Amino acid sequence: MHLNIDPRSSTPVYQQIVDAVKNAVARGLYNPGDKIPTVREMASELTINPNTIAKAYQKLEQEGVIVTMRSRGTFIAERKTAPESKEVKTLLKPSLDRLRVEAFHLGIEPEELKILLLETLEEWEKERRDI
Amino acid sequence: MTTPFKNLILPVNKGLLWKEWQQNRMYFLVAFLIMSYDPLIKPLGYGIKDLLGAGAGRYTVTHALGNISGLLSASYHNTFEQMGMYIVILLGVIILVQERSGSLNYLVGTPVSRTEIITAKFLTGSAAITGIIAINALFMIIVGLLLPVSYSTGLVLKWAVLTTAVFLALFSLGLLVASFTGHLLSALCLSMLFTGLPSMLGAMIINYNTIQIFNFSPAFILKVNMIIHYLTIPAYISRDSEYMQNAAAAVKYCPNYPLETFLLILLMGLFVMLAVKWFKNNPLENNGQMLMSGNATHIAQIVLATIIAVGNASMGAESIGGFWGFMVITFIVAYLVIILLSALVYYIKLGR
Amino acid sequence: MELPAIDICKLEKAYDGIIAIDELSLSIPQGSILGLIGPNGAGKSTLLQTLMGILLPDRGDAFILGKSILDSGPDIRQQVGYVPDFPIMYPRFKVEEMFALAQRLYINWDENKCRGLCNYFKIPASKRVRTLSRGMKVRTALVLALSIRPRVLILDEPTAGLDPVARRAFLKAMIDEAAEGGTTVLYSSHNLNDLEQTADHIAVINQGKLLLTCSIDELKNSIHKSQVVFAADNPAEKVINFLPGLIEVSKQGKIYTFTASGDQQAFREALADLNPTIIEPVNLSLEDVFITYMKKEGYSYDYAI
Numbered sequence: 092m093h094l095n096i097d098p099r100s101s102t103p104v105y106q107q108i109v110d111a112v113k114n115a116v117a118r119g120l121y122n123p124g125d126k127i128p129t130v131r132e133m134a135s136e137l138t139i140n141p142n143t144i145a146k147a148y149q150k151l152e153q154e155g156v157i158v159t160m161r162s163r164g165t166f167i168a169e170r171k172t173a174p175e176s177k178e179v180k181t182l183l184k185p186s187l188d189r190l191r192v193e194a195f196h197l198g199i200e201p202e203e204l205k206i207l208l209l210e211t212l213e214e215w216e217k218e219r220r221d222i
Numbered sequence: 223m224t225t226p227f228k229n230l231i232l233p234v235n236k237g238l239l240w241k242e243w244q245q246n247r248m249y250f251l252v253a254f255l256i257m258s259y260d261p262l263i264k265p266l267g268y269g270i271k272d273l274l275g276a277g278a279g280r281y282t283v284t285h286a287l288g289n290i291s292g293l294l295s296a297s298y299h300n301t302f303e304q305m306g307m308y309i310v311i312l313l314g315v316i317i318l319v320q321e322r323s324g325s326l327n328y329l330v331g332t333p334v335s336r337t338e339i340i341t342a343k344f345l346t347g348s349a350a351i352t353g354i355i356a357i358n359a360l361f362m363i364i365v366g367l368l369l370p371v372s373y374s375t376g377l378v379l380k381w382a383v384l385t386t387a388v389f390l391a392l393f394s395l396g397l398l399v400a401s402f403t404g405h406l407l408s409a410l411c412l413s414m415l416f417t418g419l420p421s422m423l424g425a426m427i428i429n430y431n432t433i434q435i436f437n438f439s440p441a442f443i444l445k446v447n448m449i450i451h452y453l454t455i456p457a458y459i460s461r462d463s464e465y466m467q468n469a470a471a472a473v474k475y476c477p478n479y480p481l482e483t484f485l486l487i488l489l490m491g492l493f494v495m496l497a498v499k500w501f502k503n504n505p506l507e508n509n510g511q512m513l514m515s516g517n518a519t520h521i522a523q524i525v526l527a528t529i530i531a532v533g534n535a536s537m538g539a540e541s542i543g544g545f546w547g548f549m550v551i552t553f554i555v556a557y558l559v560i561i562l563l564s565a566l567v568y569y570i571k572l573g574r
Numbered sequence: 575m576e577l578p579a580i581d582i583c584k585l586e587k588a589y590d591g592i593i594a595i596d597e598l599s600l601s602i603p604q605g606s607i608l609g610l611i612g613p614n615g616a617g618k619s620t621l622l623q624t625l626m627g628i629l630l631p632d633r634g635d636a637f638i639l640g641k642s643i644l645d646s647g648p649d650i651r652q653q654v655g656y657v658p659d660f661p662i663m664y665p666r667f668k669v670e671e672m673f674a675l676a677q678r679l680y681i682n683w684d685e686n687k688c689r690g691l692c693n694y695f696k697i698p699a700s701k702r703v704r705t706l707s708r709g710m711k712v713r714t715a716l717v718l719a720l721s722i723r724p725r726v727l728i729l730d731e732p733t734a735g736l737d738p739v740a741r742r743a744f745l746k747a748m749i750d751e752a753a754e755g756g757t758t759v760l761y762s763s764h765n766l767n768d769l770e771q772t773a774d775h776i777a778v779i780n781q782g783k784l785l786l787t788c789s790i791d792e793l794k795n796s797i798h799k800s801q802v803v804f805a806a807d808n809p810a811e812k813v814i815n816f817l818p819g820l821i822e823v824s825k826q827g828k829i830y831t832f833t834a835s836g837d838q839q840a841f842r843e844a845l846a847d848l849n850p851t852i853i854e855p856v857n858l859s860l861e862d863v864f865i866t867y868m869k870k871e872g873y874s875y876d877y878a879i
Contacts (some may be wrong), residue, residue: 099859103791131753138745140607141753142774158648237678244671245664324662331626331658332679333651503630 096137104139108147113156116167119219123169127157230382235334238342246317250350257306257354258305261290262361290362290373302358303385307456310351310389312398315409317343322405334392336502340401347393355386387486392417392454401501405553407564408522415529420454422533455486523564527557577640577759579604579726579758580625583632587624594620596782597634602760602775607752610762611768611864612779613873618762619659621779622730626656629843630685638726652681653720659730661711665704669697669714672720680722690823695743709736716744720751729761745772767863771809779866790860797821797863798838799856802830802845809848817844821870833866
């Protein structure tokens with residue numbers, strides 16, 4: 092599993108790992124049931140502090156992205172069923188707000204933004220199908 | 223892997239003993255070869271020559287055997303005692319000083335105590351020296367059983383014990399001095415100093431007396447002589463050997479062979495205890511040099527030159543003027559020679 | 575709470591008239607990897623050597639896995655592996671003889687691990703130590719330290735002078751040891767990039783004193799940098815100097831660069847009062863943070879011709 096980690100970024104390394112794994116799963120590079128490297132293997136491959144990896148794995152497990160089965164290893168978890176729509180709004184709103192502000196400053200009109208969003212989603216689906 | 227010899231005063235570590243042997247076996251071999259040249263290698267060589275019928279030349283087996291007798295009667299003209307004394311001190315110094323070039327830093331970081339480190343050195347060196355003497359003694363005894371010789375087995379054994387005592391005392395002296403100077407040249411100079419100092423001081427006193435600076439009674443002078451002889455470790459060999467050969471003749475200084483051997487062993491023990499104590503507390507900053515204010519080498523050079531000057535002047539001068547003249551000239555010459563030798567050693571070391 | 579792996583209590587050490595360690599106290603929890611950083615001559619090597627018993631402290635004490643380095647005798651070093659900055663070992667010995675010696679001195683010597691590591695680091699077992707390059711000696715010393723199955727690993731500038739390939743191999747081996755055995759690692763380094771990746775805590779030392787110790791994330795959060803452009807009037811210098819936690823400000827054209835410590839939010843709020851048009855946060859690497867921090871402490875090189 093190759094993750095792009097930049098130790099020099101202001102984002103904590105463990106957060107970068109969490110984000111990278113979530114990204115990979117969302118893009119279909121990893122499917123539920125796939126085995127992922129152990130903390131030790133990951134630490135060795137990335138040459139990153141094992142405690143940091145452990146922290147990332149902990150968070151991923153908390154968020155239900157991965158699941159550890161004792162003496163069998165760590166695997167990608169089954170995809171969650173969509174939560175209540177009210178919950179979704181609260182969880183996703185900050186990211187959406189950021190997106191809107193960014194687009195505003197780039198001079199993108201709301202209509203253009205909608206089209207861009209749809210195009211991006213289509214690209215992702217295409218990637219998933221091709222894998 | 224520390225053997226819990228709780229009853230023993232000094233702790234023993236088998237791993238360290240192995241290391242000391244690995245590190246120093248070449249030195250021990252060279253020491254053996256040099257020391258055994260007269261009493262063992264030469265006679266052996268000529269014996270083989272004789273057996274092969276290569277005939278007698280200028281040197282014969284008998285001639286070589288004479289060396290052994292000479293050895294036992296404390297003549298200094300043999301490699302064993304003449305060179306052996308200095309070799310043994312050198313061994314004591316080298317076995318410790320060689321660690322100062324950095325390996326000591328490794329050793330101290332391992333699970334061994336400093337006491338164990340120096341104990342291992344002492345034990346390995348002592349075993350080697352005792353072994354060298356034992357091999358030679360064994361050879362002498364065997365020869366004595368096969369050929370007509372002028373010494374008895376008992377004499378060889380007495381000689382072996384005495385020589386072991388003297389050499390071990392000198393070895394531990396070298397170890398002791400190295401434990402607080404940490405520098406090869408200063409350790410050697412100081413060791414020679416301690417070995418020769420009593421006789422130099424004594425010669426000085428006697429000479430001052432002769433040229434009337436002091437005015438001591440003959441009885442006092444006799445006492446001084448006696449004390450000098452007791453303090454000069456190497457003299458034990460010559461004096462006690464005389465006694466062993468002919469008790470009546472060597473009665474001047476009331477020697478008591480078994481007692482003195484025992485005392486020498488005690489002296490060795492004292493040196494070792496002090497060495498352990500110094501070594502334990504020796505800081506390893508600056509490579510462990512105790513004489514941190516000032517250059518140990520430099521001090522040693524000056525001290526050595528002074529002693530040589532004093533000794534020479536004491537022995538040769540017949541008047542005050544002559545004494546000081548001798549002193550100054552000898553000091554200058556000795557100092558220059560010492561500086562030159564030190565520079566030579568330094569450059570040889572650089573070249574390595 | 576679990577016993578700390580290393581607990582240093584008010585350690586003091588002076589020699590040659592200089593105070594090398596100045597009443598230093600530091601506690602390192604088990605299983606962590608702590609990077610020791612500081613300028614040259616700050617006392618890092620002295621501290622590590624004192625922990626190993628190579629140097630004897632003047633006052634104070636330190637405890638490794640609960641045992642005092644002053645009272646417990648040499649056996650505590652059975653669990654501690656050490657790699658000095660310039661390993662000398664026994665120059666005349668062959669590498670395999672060094673291993674043979676270590677095998678006799680350490681109870682937990684693992685011959686298989688030693689052979690494995692030798693292959694990994696490509697160490698020529700039959701060469702004499704004095705013929706090895708410095709990088710090779712460092713790797714040999716590391717093999718020696720790891721093959722004893724240590725619970726604590728102390729390294730003094732281990733990657734200095736290693737080529738990038740060797741450096742990566744070294745760090746992997748170190749990480750592996752920490753991950754597999756839960757070994758606590760204490761290492762001093764000037765290479766903050768390595769530390770950023772491999773360490774979870776750091777301790778900053780200067781002139782024998784511990785300046786600060788915290789996790790790397792905390793340190794990065796403690797100092798922040800932003801580039802700011804103001805609307806028409808630039809604020810007066812007096813006003814700028816009152817921004818909370820300000821360490822440094824520089825100006826190039828219309829762009830101000832502010833480096834400040836403390837709460838980023840409070841800083842933003844204070845800044846908002848001054849009517850900025852653009853505020854952009856700048857990514858700070860550990861190296862940037864360290865240099866800024868040392869500047870605050872009065873250690874910096876000011877380049878001026």
